[in-house]
Amino acid sequence: MTSTETLTDRAPAAPAPTADRRRWFALAIVMTAAFMDLVDVTIVNIAIPSIQQNAGASFSQIQWITAGYALAFAAGLITGGRLGDIHGRKRLFLLGIGGFTLASALCGFAANPEMLVASRILQGAMASLMVPQVLSIVHATFPAHERGKVFGLFGAVVGLGAVTGPLLGALLTEWNLFGLEWRPIFLINLPVGIAGLILGSRFITESKAPRALKLxxxxxxxxxxxxxxxxxxxxxxxxxxxxxxxxxxxxxxxxxxxxxxxxxxxxxxxDGSPLVELSLFKVKSFAAGIAVQTVFGIALGIFFLVWTLYMQIGLGWSPLKAGLTGIPFSIAVSTAAGMSVQKLVPRFGRKVLQAGALVLAAGVVLYMWESEHFGLTIAPWQMALPLVVMGVGMGLIVAPLTDAILSEVPREHAGSASGLINTVQQMGNALGLGLVSVVFFGTMGDRLAPAQVGPAFADAFQNALGWVAAVMAAIFLLMFALPKRPAQHVEGAAEEPSPAPEKEPALVS
CATH class of the missing domain: 1.20.58 (Methane Monooxygenase Hydroxylase; Chain G, domain 1)
Structure with missing residues (x-):
């Protein structure tokens, strides 16, 4: 493989990563940070109606609590990835997780909606330093034949975050601990962040780009x-x-x-030190995967916000009821994500991701039908089937897609590449949040009588789901540009019976 051979030529000799037993501790720490970021997003979604009511926030401010985070996250991710390449991924990870923890405290103690929006923007900026280092540390710490297993675990963490976030957010909001109302959804990050900071400084091995780069x-x-x-x-x-x-x-x-x-x-x-490494787009798997990731982010940005608003405002459900309703979806995502990378992709390649797009679209269409058929009397158990179908579809995409995008990326550009992956996902997410104004709120009047709220939100939800289904159809077509089989799995399969260390890129530690 050309990119691997290039790595061998450029990278200095280093100890084999398999000799470093600390890599699994490091993996647990960075995945905990990724989990904290994922939980933070889903916790906020489920608590939006409570924040709106208890903090006196307008819908515009509520939108900025979600979109402001996504904007700051997207704007800083590429820079965060490159700073990790230059100054050390461990150093930037620790700076990011420390700043994220501080920003979480500011969110939790926000005196008014304006301070909460500003603190969320700071939180997004700190996440943009922390999150790119997660994939970079994995890419620089684990050899190619182990990354399939690692990304399978990563997919399971994504699913677990999707499960834990809404449920934890619902419980913390319902319990009203110490009379703090919604604030514990942010304060819960403090012990996790502090532990990650202490353990990360001990167990994560520093890595940088093999050659000097400038910002x-x-x-x-x-x-x-x-x-x-x-x-x-x-x-x-x-x-x-x-x-x-x-x-x-x-x-x-x-x-x-x-x-x-x-x-x-x-x-x-x-001088060979660009912020965006344009040569990455010459790698077919990377360029195609980035396009898919962007469009996928749009679908997720639309769905999760309108889903929360539909259940809690349209149907009048409590945060706890809404959070519990999402559990079948989250379990399905976690299960399918773990199986897809470890079992399915090595055998069926790109077809797994395309099947995921079709399955997710089928679940969305089924959800549309159920929402229209049962109307405002729909029960959580009636939502379970479409949510499980959607969760399986999403799980078949999330973990293999990351694997496919990074499989042929040269190690010296790992930070830049992972920054781009997260940037386009967040950019797509922010685009989706912006489109909510068109595909959801754009279908209902500005002033609704109480009796009109439920039907209007249900109709708007069905319209938004139609857009999500259309986006998934576009993703299915875009996936034809992905390689039939990610090169990483081909390498791994070849290495098992006959190890060929000379083809493995040396890792920087």
């Missing part, structure tokens, strides 16, 4: 500006009546991204 400040500015020009008008467009400047800003974002590409080419030719 591309112009690239940082262009990436941040382009993302903000695209996502800010989408997020506030409906609230402001879709002003002309919003359309101009979104069109201008395309110009900024074009300027970014031109500058990054110049930067690569000049």
């Amino acid at each position: 591309d400040l112009v690239g940082v500015v262009l990436v941040t500006l382009g993302l903000l020009m695209l996502l800010y008008p989408l997020t506030r467009g409906r609230e402001l009546g879709w002003p002309l400047w919003g359309y101009v800003s979104m069109a201008g974002a395309l110009v900024v991204f074009a300027a970014l590409v031109a500058y990054e080419r110049h930067k690569t030719a000049r």
